[in-house]
Each structure stands twice: as C-alpha cells, then as structure tokens.
Amino acid sequence: MAELASWNEGATRRAITDFVTQVTTAGGSGFVPPDERIATFDNDGTLWCEKPTYVQADFILRTWGAMVAADPTLRDRQPYKAVAERDMVWLGSLLDHVPELLAGIGDAFGGKTTDEFESDVREFFDTVSHPTLGVPYTKVGYAPMRELVDFLAANDFRVFICTGGGRDFVRVVGHEMYGVPRHRVIGSSSVLEYRDGHLVHTTTVELPIDDGPGKPVHIFARTGQLPLFAAGNSDGDIQMLESARFGLLVHHDDAAREFAYEGGAEHALTEAAVRGWSVASMAADWSRVF
Amino acid sequence: MAELASWNEGATRRAITDFVTQVTTAGGSGFVPPDERIATFDNDGTLWCEKPTYVQADFILRTWGAMVAADPTLRDRQPYKAVAERDMVWLGSLLDHVPELLAGIGDAFGGKTTDEFESDVREFFDTVSHPTLGVPYTKVGYAPMRELVDFLAANDFRVFICTGGGRDFVRVVGHEMYGVPRHRVIGSSSVLEYRDGHLVHTTTVELPIDDGPGKPVHIFARTGQLPLFAAGNSDGDIQMLESARFGLLVHHDDAAREFAYEGGAEHALTEAAVRGWSVASMAADWSRVF
Numbered sequence: 400m401a402e403l404a405s406w407n408e409g410a411t412r413r414a415i416t417d418f419v420t421q422v423t424t425a426g427g428s429g430f431v432p433p434d435e436r437i438a439t440f441d442n443d444g445t446l447w448c449e450k451p452t453y454v455q456a457d458f459i460l461r462t463w464g465a466m467v468a469a470d471p472t473l474r475d476r477q478p479y480k481a482v483a484e485r486d487m488v489w490l491g492s493l494l495d496h497v498p499e500l501l502a503g504i505g506d507a508f509g510g511k512t513t514d515e516f517e518s519d520v521r522e523f524f525d526t527v528s529h530p531t532l533g534v535p536y537t538k539v540g541y542a543p544m545r546e547l548v549d550f551l552a553a554n555d556f557r558v559f560i561c562t563g564g565g566r567d568f569v570r571v572v573g574h575e576m577y578g579v580p581r582h583r584v585i586g587s588s589s590v591l592e593y594r595d596g597h598l599v600h601t602t603t604v605e606l607p608i609d610d611g612p613g614k615p616v617h618i619f620a621r622t623g624q625l626p627l628f629a630a631g632n633s634d635g636d637i638q639m640l641e642s643a644r645f646g647l648l649v650h651h652d653d654a655a656r657e658f659a660y661e662g663g664a665e666h667a668l669t670e671a672a673v674r675g676w677s678v679a680s681m682a683a684d685w686s687r688v689f
Numbered sequence: 690m691a692e693l694a695s696w697n698e699g700a701t702r703r704a705i706t707d708f709v710t711q712v713t714t715a716g717g718s719g720f721v722p723p724d725e726r727i728a729t730f731d732n733d734g735t736l737w738c739e740k741p742t743y744v745q746a747d748f749i750l751r752t753w754g755a756m757v758a759a760d761p762t763l764r765d766r767q768p769y770k771a772v773a774e775r776d777m778v779w780l781g782s783l784l785d786h787v788p789e790l791l792a793g794i795g796d797a798f799g800g801k802t803t804d805e806f807e808s809d810v811r812e813f814f815d816t817v818s819h820p821t822l823g824v825p826y827t828k829v830g831y832a833p834m835r836e837l838v839d840f841l842a843a844n845d846f847r848v849f850i851c852t853g854g855g856r857d858f859v860r861v862v863g864h865e866m867y868g869v870p871r872h873r874v875i876g877s878s879s880v881l882e883y884r885d886g887h888l889v890h891t892t893t894v895e896l897p898i899d900d901g902p903g904k905p906v907h908i909f910a911r912t913g914q915l916p917l918f919a920a921g922n923s924d925g926d927i928q929m930l931e932s933a934r935f936g937l938l939v940h941h942d943d944a945a946r947e948f949a950y951e952g953g954a955e956h957a958l959t960e961a962a963v964r965g966w967s968v969a970s971m972a973a974d975w976s977r978v979f
Contacts (some may be wrong), residue, residue: 621870
C-alpha cells in the first residue's frame, strides 16, 4: 500500500486498508460494486487547514475590506465596521453574527456571475498566503488525505468533496489540490439565478447549507445514495459520518506541525468512540502533514 | 456512425455528428477536453413518451387512487375528488391546479423514506403499462435518443438526464432504459430531511424546480458548468438549450408512430429557428421510434 506513504502503520491505517480490501474483493461478503463506491470528504479541517481562520473567511474578509476602501460610508455598519477597525473580537466570533454575515456575503457577491466569482476566487488563491504557514493556500492541503483520495480513486471509488463552505469556492482549486474535478464538489451555495445565458449569484443562501444534516441531503441529491466512505473532522460532519459505512475522523492534536484543538469537534469525538469511527491522529498517524 | 442506426441521413443527423467530430478533434478549433464534455437530456418527451399523460402523473394518480380507496373521506377534496370521480377535465388540466397538486403530492409522499419511495416507484414500473402503447413504461424510451446517449458517451461525454419531473423517480429506471446511472440524473425533488440515518421526503417541493430557468441552475450545481450539448422538446427546455453550445429539439410530428403535438413547445420551436438549434423530426429523422 505504498499509496498511503504518509500514513504510519497502526490501527487507523489498517482499518482503512482492510475496509477497502473488503469492499473491492469480488465474491467476498463485504463486496460493493464500483458504481456504489462513493466517498465523501469534508474540506475545512479534513482536507486542508482551517486555522487560524477558514480559508474562505479570509477571502470574504478581504472582499469586504476592498468594499470599505471603495466606499468608506460602509464603515458605519457591520460587518464592514469590524473589518475597518480590525475588531478581532467581532471577527473572531462570526458565528454569533450570522445575520450580518449573510447580509455581508450577499452584498459582496450578489449580482456577480459565476464566471466573475470564479475569477475573483482564482485571483485570491494566486496572490494570498496562509498567515502563519507562509505558503499559498493551495499548499495547505494535507498530504496524507490527498494520498487517501488517490488510494480510494485507484480502488474505483468516486470521491466527492462535501464542504460546509462554498461549493463554487472550492471547485476552483479542487482539481489541482486533490485531484477532484469540479463536478465532484458538493457544498453550500448562494441561490443562483439564470439570466440571459449566465448564472448570477443572488443575495440569499441556498438551504439547507451543506453542513450537519444538510450533508447527507446534498450527497443523496448529487449521487443518489449515501456514502460508503466518509471523512470529516468536526461536529458538522456527524450526520455524514453516521450515514456512511466507514467513517474517518481527523483529530487535530498536532500543535507542532499544524494546530491542536477540539473546539467544534467535541461531539464528533464522542460519537467516534460510540460508533466505531476510525480516528486519524495527526500527531500519531501521519508521518507528514503537508 | 453505425451508432446512430435509427437516425436517417439528413441535416439533423449530420449536424450532430459534425458537432461531435468538431469537439473531439484534438488540435481543431472546436476541440473541447473530455472533462468539459457535458450533455444534458430532458426526459419527458425527449427521452421517453409523455403522452397521453406524463409517466409520473400516472404514478401519482395511482397513488392518490390507492389513498382514496384506503380513506374514502378524502373524496371530499381535490385532487382526490377528481381521482375518485374520474373527472378527466380536472385531471387533464393539472397545471391549472398547482396548489392542490403540490398538496396532494405532499400528502402522498411526505414522510416516506427515499428507500420506501424507490420501492413504490420500482413496483409501478414493474406492473403498469402505457395506456395506448400497451407496453411497460420501461419500453417507451425513444430508440434513436438512446443511441444518441450512447454515441455521446462513446465520445467521452458525461451524459446527464435533466428532468423537470422527479429526480428520484427517474433514477429508478435511468440506467436500464438509457444507460445513465443514478448519479447522472438531475431533476426536481421534494425537500429531503435527514432523520436517524434515513432521508425522508417532506411535504414541500424544492425550488427552483428543474424546469425552465431552473434547468441551467441545477446543471451548474451538479456539474460546475453549463452543458456543451443539450436536448429537449418543450418550452421548459429553452433556457437549457440556449445555455448549451449545441441544442437539439425533438419535434413530435409523428401521429402514426407516436403522437403529433406542438402544445407547450410553441416558443421552443420558434427559438430553434432563431438560434439555429437542430430540430429532430420524429417522422423524418427517425427510422424507428421505440
């Protein structure tokens, strides 16, 4: 299994390879036909680094910053006020400000065509580096997870990214970072409207977002089935993991090489023990991270 | 081009094969890489017969009939009253009764798991025949269109069904009828909810439905692009066809072998002339229909 070169020998690696052997062994009791081999990977914290902030949050904050620079009257209201004042308390607790957040996202992207949005995202990835790792965001994917994507694909799995973040954001880099083509990216989106041959972002977000119970809904909509293999890292992945036959939970316990945290993953870690999901300790199971 | 055996020589067949030659000729000015070769086919009236009524309408009416039989008090309200009284005027103008129709669909399927729904659909296809053609509904697909699906697939197109009708209805037979696997079916759906490891139909319909301007929205959501090739037959396909590089419109002009009608396709036929879509005359372009 040279394909999982960055995975140390141990229970987690063995559980993955045993499972893949089982579902690909023709005539065996666990055999699954290739057509039904669906694997789904959460993105933030599972395929790439999500600290100190979500990659897409950096993109959105920079977009808001440019809006404030172009129109200083925006400073009077949130979220622009916090951006202008570098109010890290407000910005550090975005999930406490969901209405302002959604309105700000609507302001920033509503009216853009999907082509315009994509070119903005492309420029972001081409020019911005991770604030602490000092490399472009396209280099903050986890090498062992990329190997796992390739390993599953080599065993006739169709591998999907299933991100709580923006589908059309991740599509821009899914292929170069993970070998996952744009039609294999599932995620959240604004409501799109068709106008004169173009698709245009509106100011509202499509519900359910691709998080928590929304993940299996999105996966079924796209594939016609629930996943055979799923990988996540946080509480928002619980329903996806429990709907899969094999669940893998990435545990961020490696302060030296990445970040160590369990915030937002407390329930998932508890469920992993109850349900027998495999836990990938970044510190113990991965010989390298990036 | 033996693959299009049921297509007569003529301008339409030639336009199709010329287009496919163009996009598959490496180094040519019209070359499109395989990853971007997306073809989308409407279903009702494009891949299978939609007269005298939509196949799925028959399924729904039979479901309502069974509900009335089980609970005669339902006879007091629509749509059950029309079903019980065989009120063909009411049933023949379902689109004038959309609120009752949606409520009835919600009553019929709300609360069912996707597995239960699929097994009801499977039973319908296994037991019910087309009212005038006298064959199972799985035999009312158009042979020339199946050949076209195969021809495109052989040229490295990813072929999707894009139905205004129910995604999870068509998924049940897409593979056996057209060779299109379930993950390549795009369509309308009820809002699904995840409950305890299952996906459950709610009583509301997901918007936009996969018709008219909703079609390119659904296609982009699923594939990350607009279609390279699209085939339709009615006004609900106009936006999908105009968003594609090659558009094909099936014209129902064959009363002898199928049905002859232009109702609901008037605008599409006009647009075809304006925009240069190819029109497949069932009478002239197809050597056989089924």
